[in-house]
Amino acid sequence: MKLIGAHLSPYVRKVAAILAVKGIDYETEVVIPGMMPEDFESISPLKKIPVLIDGDLVLPDSSVICEYLEEKYPSPSTMPSSPEDRASARFLEEYGDTRLLEFMSVPFIENFINPKLRQQEPDEQRVRSAVEDSLPPVLDYLESRVPEQGFLFGHFCTADIALVSPTINAAVGGYTVDAARWPRYTAFIERVKAHPPVAQALTIENEAMAAMLG
Ligand SMILES: N[C@@H](CCC(=O)N[C@@H](CS)C(=O)NCC(=O)O)C(=O)O
Structure with a gap:
């Protein structure tokens, strides 16, 4: 494969x-x-x-x-078992892949991709608007959806990583979710990243990036 x-x-x-x-x-x-x-x-x-x-x-x-x-x-399995939970999981995955990523990618593109790979100045106003205006309602929604402990549907599912993966890009661009304002979502992000197979995949990614960037 x-x-x-x-x-x-x-x-x-x-x-x-x-x-x-x-x-x-x-x-x-x-x-x-x-x-x-x-x-x-x-x-x-x-x-x-x-x-x-x-x-x-x-x-x-x-x-x-x-x-x-x-x-x-x-x-x-990386999907929940009931049709209801599977449907909800597909929506949350879609939400992570679209709305969450749309705004989390702004600090990544402006503060990392543009200066490092395109020799362009970051658009600080665009970053401010994403972080101060666009992201808070998204993070409020996620704060209301993620569990206090464990994963979204009991065992680890695709929706869990979809709601965390865009935050890793934002962090590369210098933006991390405010733990004081969104404590449940922040703890969820850390839990998903620490899940052993996810941590293993992240280590491989980090090593590959370190080798590419020298
Ligand atoms: N819905 C697609 C989206 C994939 C996507 O947008 N990938 C980006 C990179 S993160 C890409 O290839 N962009 C190239 C482009 O839009 O030209 C998926 O889930 O795979």
Whole structure:
């Protein structure tokens, strides 16, 4: 099995965490947004990472990949068991992949990607607006949804990492969630990151990034 993408992508990280939880061996091929191979569209029609290759199967989109992994390798499961919880888990995963990531990616892009990789000045007003105006209602919502202990649906699920992965990018850009204002969500983030297979995937990511950045 091969996972194609860039280590700092929150979507690639979500898939890497699920592969680690399920104990699936895989190799990685680095493809960086903005520097994609000419023919990348032939394996990713939307020209996005990640892409999973499993034998003859070529599968783009992190949510589709995670569902495929769950169906093909059901144990340990990364979805809740009841239809109601599964539906809620899919929504929370979507929320993490879209609304949460939209705003968490602003400090990452402005404070890390732009100055470090594009030699561009950060747009500080854009960061302030994301952090002060856009993120608080999102974090209020998550504070009301995450549990005080354990994971969203008992055992670790894809939705758990989807609600945490974008915060790792924000932290690279210098923004961390205020523990005094959102204590439950902050503790949840730390719990998910410390879950042993997730911690293992994060260590691999950090080592790969350290090697790439020198
Ligand atoms: N819905 C997709 C989103 C993937 C996505 O947006 N990936 C970003 C990198 S984090 C990308 O490839 N962007 C390239 C571009 O938009 O040109 C998924 O879950 O995999």
